[in-house]
Amino acid sequence: MKKKATINNTPVCQMRMQAISDSMSILSGKWKFHILGTLIEGDKLGFMDLLREVDGIGSKMLSKELQDLEMNRLVNRKVMDTKPITVQYSITEYGKTLAPVIDALAKWGVDYKRSISGK
Amino acid sequence: MKKKATINNTPVCQMRMQAISDSMSILSGKWKFHILGTLIEGDKLGFMDLLREVDGIGSKMLSKELQDLEMNRLVNRKVMDTKPITVQYSITEYGKTLAPVIDALAKWGVDYKRSISGK
DNA sequence: GAAAGTAGTTTCCAATTGGAAAGTATCAAA
DNA sequence: TTTGATACTTTCCAATTGGAAACTACTTTC
Numbered sequence: 001m002k003k004k005a006t007i008n009n010t011p012v013c014q015m016r017m018q019a020i021s022d023s024m025s026i027l028s029g030k031w032k033f034h035i036l037g038t039l040i041e042g043d044k045l046g047f048m049d050l051l052r053e054v055d056g057i058g059s060k061m062l063s064k065e066l067q068d069l070e071m072n073r074l075v076n077r078k079v080m081d082t083k084p085i086t087v088q089y090s091i092t093e094y095g096k097t098l099a100p101v102i103d104a105l106a107k108w109g110v111d112y113k114r115s116i117s118g119k
Numbered sequence: 120m121k122k123k124a125t126i127n128n129t130p131v132c133q134m135r136m137q138a139i140s141d142s143m144s145i146l147s148g149k150w151k152f153h154i155l156g157t158l159i160e161g162d163k164l165g166f167m168d169l170l171r172e173v174d175g176i177g178s179k180m181l182s183k184e185l186q187d188l189e190m191n192r193l194v195n196r197k198v199m200d201t202k203p204i205t206v207q208y209s210i211t212e213y214g215k216t217l218a219p220v221i222d223a224l225a226k227w228g229v230d231y232k233r234s235i236s237g238k
Numbered sequence: 239g240a241a242a243g244t245a246g247t248t249t250c251c252a253a254t255t256g257g258a259a260a261g262t263a264t265c266a267a268a
Numbered sequence: 269t270t271t272g273a274t275a276c277t278t279t280c281c282a283a284t285t286g287g288a289a290a291c292t293a294c295t296t297t298c
Binding site: 046047048051059060062063079082083084085086087 | 243244245246247248
Protein backbone atom coordinates (compact mmCIF):
# COMPACT_ATOMS: atom_id res chain seq x y z
CA MET A 1 0.00 0.00 0.00
CA LYS A 2 1.11 3.46 -0.82
CA LYS A 3 0.87 6.29 1.61
CA LYS A 4 -1.82 8.82 0.96
CA ALA A 5 -0.71 11.09 -1.82
CA THR A 6 -1.24 14.82 -1.37
CA ILE A 7 -4.77 14.92 -2.74
CA ASN A 8 -5.62 16.88 -5.85
CA ASN A 9 -2.92 19.49 -6.15
CA THR A 10 -3.77 20.28 -9.70
CA PRO A 11 -2.60 23.81 -10.57
CA VAL A 12 -5.96 24.45 -12.16
CA CYS A 13 -7.67 24.02 -8.84
CA GLN A 14 -5.25 26.33 -7.05
CA MET A 15 -5.76 29.05 -9.62
CA ARG A 16 -9.48 28.75 -9.36
CA MET A 17 -9.40 29.06 -5.59
CA GLN A 18 -7.10 32.05 -5.80
CA ALA A 19 -9.53 33.64 -8.24
CA ILE A 20 -12.38 33.18 -5.80
CA SER A 21 -10.36 34.83 -3.05
CA ASP A 22 -9.49 37.70 -5.37
CA SER A 23 -13.12 38.27 -6.23
CA MET A 24 -14.23 38.18 -2.63
CA SER A 25 -11.54 40.58 -1.48
CA ILE A 26 -13.26 43.21 -3.63
CA LEU A 27 -16.83 42.11 -3.06
CA SER A 28 -16.68 41.41 0.67
CA GLY A 29 -18.91 43.13 3.19
CA LYS A 30 -22.58 43.16 3.84
CA TRP A 31 -23.65 45.58 1.11
CA LYS A 32 -21.50 45.34 -2.04
CA PHE A 33 -23.64 42.89 -3.98
CA HIS A 34 -26.76 44.72 -2.96
CA ILE A 35 -25.47 48.10 -4.10
CA LEU A 36 -24.10 46.72 -7.34
CA GLY A 37 -27.31 44.85 -8.05
CA THR A 38 -29.29 48.01 -7.50
CA LEU A 39 -27.05 50.03 -9.78
CA ILE A 40 -27.20 47.40 -12.49
CA GLU A 41 -30.99 47.56 -12.52
CA GLY A 42 -31.55 51.27 -12.17
CA ASP A 43 -28.81 53.36 -13.64
CA LYS A 44 -27.92 56.82 -12.44
CA LEU A 45 -29.04 56.95 -8.84
CA GLY A 46 -28.32 59.69 -6.34
CA PHE A 47 -26.95 59.12 -2.86
CA MET A 48 -30.37 59.51 -1.26
CA ASP A 49 -31.92 57.23 -3.87
CA LEU A 50 -29.48 54.51 -2.92
CA LEU A 51 -30.07 55.14 0.76
CA ARG A 52 -33.76 54.44 0.15
CA GLU A 53 -33.26 51.57 -2.29
CA VAL A 54 -30.67 49.61 -0.34
CA ASP A 55 -32.84 48.46 2.50
CA GLY A 56 -31.33 48.99 5.91
CA ILE A 57 -28.05 50.64 4.99
CA GLY A 58 -26.93 53.80 6.78
CA SER A 59 -25.28 56.81 5.24
CA LYS A 60 -21.89 55.97 6.68
CA MET A 61 -21.79 52.48 5.21
CA LEU A 62 -23.23 53.61 1.89
CA SER A 63 -20.61 56.31 1.60
CA LYS A 64 -17.78 53.94 2.46
CA GLU A 65 -18.95 51.14 0.21
CA LEU A 66 -19.43 53.49 -2.73
CA GLN A 67 -15.88 54.75 -2.25
CA ASP A 68 -14.60 51.18 -2.27
CA LEU A 69 -16.53 50.35 -5.41
CA GLU A 70 -15.42 53.54 -7.10
CA MET A 71 -11.79 52.78 -6.29
CA ASN A 72 -12.17 49.40 -7.92
CA ARG A 73 -13.67 50.99 -11.02
CA LEU A 74 -16.99 49.24 -10.55
CA VAL A 75 -19.08 52.36 -10.13
CA ASN A 76 -18.90 55.91 -11.47
CA ARG A 77 -19.46 59.00 -9.36
CA LYS A 78 -20.47 62.12 -11.24
CA VAL A 79 -21.17 65.42 -9.52
CA MET A 80 -23.86 67.43 -11.29
CA ASP A 81 -23.91 71.18 -10.92
CA THR A 82 -27.57 71.40 -10.08
CA LYS A 83 -29.11 73.91 -7.69
CA PRO A 84 -28.82 71.68 -4.64
CA ILE A 85 -25.73 69.76 -5.70
CA THR A 86 -26.57 66.20 -6.74
CA VAL A 87 -24.40 63.21 -7.48
CA GLN A 88 -25.10 60.48 -9.97
CA TYR A 89 -23.88 57.02 -9.19
CA SER A 90 -23.88 54.49 -11.98
CA ILE A 91 -22.31 51.18 -12.77
CA THR A 92 -19.28 51.18 -15.06
CA GLU A 93 -18.93 49.01 -18.12
CA TYR A 94 -16.47 46.98 -16.12
CA GLY A 95 -18.93 46.75 -13.26
CA LYS A 96 -21.43 45.26 -15.67
CA THR A 97 -19.15 42.26 -16.09
CA LEU A 98 -20.29 41.29 -12.60
CA ALA A 99 -23.83 40.78 -13.84
CA PRO A 100 -23.39 37.01 -14.32
CA VAL A 101 -22.16 36.66 -10.74
CA ILE A 102 -24.97 38.73 -9.31
CA ASP A 103 -27.57 37.02 -11.49
CA ALA A 104 -26.37 33.61 -10.35
CA LEU A 105 -26.47 34.74 -6.74
CA ALA A 106 -29.97 36.19 -7.07
CA LYS A 107 -31.23 33.11 -8.85
CA TRP A 108 -29.81 30.88 -6.15
CA GLY A 109 -31.33 33.04 -3.44
CA VAL A 110 -34.76 32.70 -4.97
CA ASP A 111 -34.44 28.91 -5.17
CA TYR A 112 -33.10 28.81 -1.64
CA LYS A 113 -36.09 30.68 -0.30
CA ARG A 114 -38.41 28.35 -2.15
CA SER A 115 -36.58 25.33 -0.74
CA ILE A 116 -37.00 26.37 2.87
CA SER A 117 -40.40 28.03 2.89
CA GLY A 118 -42.59 25.08 2.04
CA LYS A 119 -43.39 24.32 -1.64
CA MET B 120 -43.47 69.39 -13.65
CA LYS B 121 -44.15 66.39 -11.48
CA LYS B 122 -42.27 65.74 -8.33
CA LYS B 123 -39.72 63.00 -8.49
CA ALA B 124 -41.50 59.71 -8.32
CA THR B 125 -40.09 57.06 -6.02
CA ILE B 126 -37.63 55.62 -8.48
CA ASN B 127 -37.99 52.07 -9.72
CA ASN B 128 -39.95 50.34 -7.03
CA THR B 129 -40.75 47.41 -9.24
CA PRO B 130 -41.55 44.38 -7.08
CA VAL B 131 -39.25 42.33 -9.26
CA CYS B 132 -36.32 44.44 -8.23
CA GLN B 133 -37.17 44.21 -4.55
CA MET B 134 -37.42 40.45 -4.73
CA ARG B 135 -34.13 40.19 -6.51
CA MET B 136 -32.39 42.29 -3.88
CA GLN B 137 -33.95 40.26 -1.11
CA ALA B 138 -32.73 37.12 -2.81
CA ILE B 139 -29.19 38.46 -2.91
CA SER B 140 -29.34 39.24 0.80
CA ASP B 141 -30.67 35.77 1.50
CA SER B 142 -27.84 34.15 -0.42
CA MET B 143 -25.21 36.23 1.28
CA SER B 144 -26.55 35.56 4.75
CA ILE B 145 -25.62 31.94 4.18
CA LEU B 146 -22.47 32.48 2.19
CA SER B 147 -20.95 35.32 4.19
CA GLY B 148 -17.54 35.13 5.77
CA LYS B 149 -14.07 34.85 4.50
CA TRP B 150 -14.02 31.14 3.72
CA LYS B 151 -17.38 29.79 2.61
CA PHE B 152 -16.90 30.08 -1.13
CA HIS B 153 -13.39 28.75 -0.83
CA ILE B 154 -14.46 25.68 1.12
CA LEU B 155 -17.43 25.01 -1.14
CA GLY B 156 -15.30 25.44 -4.25
CA THR B 157 -12.78 22.98 -2.89
CA LEU B 158 -15.45 20.43 -2.03
CA ILE B 159 -17.08 20.78 -5.45
CA GLU B 160 -13.78 19.95 -7.15
CA GLY B 161 -12.47 17.20 -4.92
CA ASP B 162 -15.16 15.19 -3.27
CA LYS B 163 -14.77 13.41 0.03
CA LEU B 164 -12.09 15.31 1.87
CA GLY B 165 -11.05 14.88 5.47
CA PHE B 166 -10.69 17.69 7.97
CA MET B 167 -6.93 17.75 7.62
CA ASP B 168 -7.21 17.62 3.84
CA LEU B 169 -9.32 20.75 3.91
CA LEU B 170 -6.97 22.39 6.37
CA ARG B 171 -4.21 21.91 3.82
CA GLU B 172 -6.27 22.72 0.74
CA VAL B 173 -7.92 25.88 1.98
CA ASP B 174 -4.91 28.12 2.04
CA GLY B 175 -4.50 30.06 5.26
CA ILE B 176 -7.46 28.81 7.23
CA GLY B 177 -7.04 27.68 10.83
CA SER B 178 -8.69 24.72 12.47
CA LYS B 179 -11.08 26.86 14.47
CA MET B 180 -12.46 28.65 11.46
CA LEU B 181 -12.61 25.52 9.35
CA SER B 182 -14.54 23.73 12.05
CA LYS B 183 -16.98 26.57 12.49
CA GLU B 184 -17.52 27.15 8.79
CA LEU B 185 -18.09 23.45 8.15
CA GLN B 186 -20.71 23.40 10.88
CA ASP B 187 -22.45 26.37 9.28
CA LEU B 188 -22.40 24.75 5.87
CA GLU B 189 -23.63 21.45 7.29
CA MET B 190 -26.49 23.20 9.04
CA ASN B 191 -27.54 24.72 5.76
CA ARG B 192 -27.42 21.33 4.06
CA LEU B 193 -24.64 22.38 1.73
CA VAL B 194 -22.09 19.85 2.93
CA ASN B 195 -22.23 16.34 4.33
CA ARG B 196 -20.25 15.15 7.32
CA LYS B 197 -19.72 11.42 7.57
CA VAL B 198 -17.73 9.83 10.37
CA MET B 199 -15.88 6.71 9.23
CA ASP B 200 -15.02 4.06 11.76
CA THR B 201 -11.42 3.71 10.74
CA LYS B 202 -8.57 2.97 13.15
CA PRO B 203 -7.80 6.62 13.81
CA ILE B 204 -11.26 8.04 13.36
CA THR B 205 -11.63 9.94 10.11
CA VAL B 206 -14.35 12.19 8.79
CA GLN B 207 -15.38 12.62 5.20
CA TYR B 208 -16.69 15.99 4.13
CA SER B 209 -18.44 16.21 0.81
CA ILE B 210 -20.76 18.55 -0.99
CA THR B 211 -24.44 17.69 -1.01
CA GLU B 212 -26.59 17.56 -4.12
CA TYR B 213 -28.11 20.78 -2.93
CA GLY B 214 -24.68 22.28 -2.43
CA LYS B 215 -23.92 21.51 -6.04
CA THR B 216 -26.61 23.95 -7.08
CA LEU B 217 -24.15 26.63 -6.00
CA ALA B 218 -21.77 25.63 -8.77
CA PRO B 219 -23.03 28.34 -11.17
CA VAL B 220 -22.47 31.00 -8.55
CA ILE B 221 -19.01 29.78 -7.70
CA ASP B 222 -18.09 29.31 -11.34
CA ALA B 223 -19.19 32.85 -12.15
CA LEU B 224 -17.21 34.17 -9.22
CA ALA B 225 -14.09 32.24 -10.19
CA LYS B 226 -14.38 33.30 -13.80
CA TRP B 227 -14.73 36.93 -12.80
CA GLY B 228 -11.75 36.67 -10.47
CA VAL B 229 -9.57 35.37 -13.28
CA ASP B 230 -10.61 38.23 -15.57
CA TYR B 231 -10.12 40.71 -12.76
CA LYS B 232 -6.56 39.56 -12.19
CA ARG B 233 -5.87 39.81 -15.86
CA SER B 234 -7.30 43.32 -15.96
CA ILE B 235 -5.05 44.65 -13.22
CA SER B 236 -1.78 42.83 -13.81
CA GLY B 237 -1.11 44.09 -17.30
CA LYS B 238 -2.86 42.54 -20.25
C1' DG C 239 -36.18 82.83 9.24
C1' DA C 240 -37.44 77.96 9.75
C1' DA C 241 -37.92 73.61 7.39
C1' DA C 242 -36.53 70.43 4.17
C1' DG C 243 -33.72 68.33 0.68
C1' DT C 244 -29.13 67.62 -1.36
C1' DA C 245 -24.55 64.70 0.04
C1' DG C 246 -22.08 63.33 2.86
C1' DT C 247 -18.57 63.08 7.51
C1' DT C 248 -17.63 62.30 12.32
C1' DT C 249 -17.94 60.23 16.68
C1' DC C 250 -18.85 56.81 19.67
C1' DC C 251 -19.76 52.30 20.68
C1' DA C 252 -21.07 47.15 20.44
C1' DA C 253 -20.85 43.04 18.11
C1' DT C 254 -18.66 40.08 15.08
C1' DT C 255 -14.81 38.12 12.92
C1' DG C 256 -10.95 35.77 12.81
C1' DG C 257 -6.17 34.21 14.08
C1' DA C 258 -2.47 31.88 17.13
C1' DA C 259 -1.60 28.72 20.24
C1' DA C 260 -2.50 25.28 23.24
C1' DG C 261 -5.37 21.57 24.82
C1' DT C 262 -8.37 17.15 24.41
C1' DA C 263 -8.93 12.46 23.01
C1' DT C 264 -8.02 8.34 20.48
C1' DC C 265 -5.14 5.21 18.10
C1' DA C 266 -1.01 3.32 15.69
C1' DA C 267 3.57 2.95 14.42
C1' DA C 268 8.59 3.23 15.62
C1' DT D 269 7.12 5.39 25.42
C1' DT D 270 7.54 8.94 22.46
C1' DT D 271 6.13 10.57 18.24
C1' DG D 272 2.73 11.53 14.90
C1' DA D 273 -1.70 11.48 12.82
C1' DT D 274 -6.70 11.97 13.06
C1' DA D 275 -10.36 15.72 14.43
C1' DC D 276 -11.53 18.94 16.76
C1' DT D 277 -12.40 22.56 20.90
C1' DT D 278 -11.06 26.17 23.90
C1' DT D 279 -9.10 30.34 25.27
C1' DC D 280 -7.47 34.65 24.64
C1' DC D 281 -6.98 38.59 22.12
C1' DA D 282 -6.79 42.15 18.26
C1' DA D 283 -8.80 43.97 14.34
C1' DT D 284 -12.63 44.81 11.64
C1' DT D 285 -17.33 45.71 10.82
C1' DG D 286 -21.17 48.08 11.16
C1' DG D 287 -24.97 50.88 13.27
C1' DA D 288 -27.19 55.19 15.54
C1' DA D 289 -27.06 59.67 16.01
C1' DA D 290 -25.41 64.00 15.45
C1' DC D 291 -23.21 67.30 12.70
C1' DT D 292 -21.50 70.12 8.41
C1' DA D 293 -22.65 72.77 4.46
C1' DC D 294 -25.22 74.56 0.82
C1' DT D 295 -29.68 75.84 -1.45
C1' DT D 296 -34.48 76.17 -2.13
C1' DT D 297 -39.07 76.55 -0.58
C1' DC D 298 -42.65 77.95 2.59
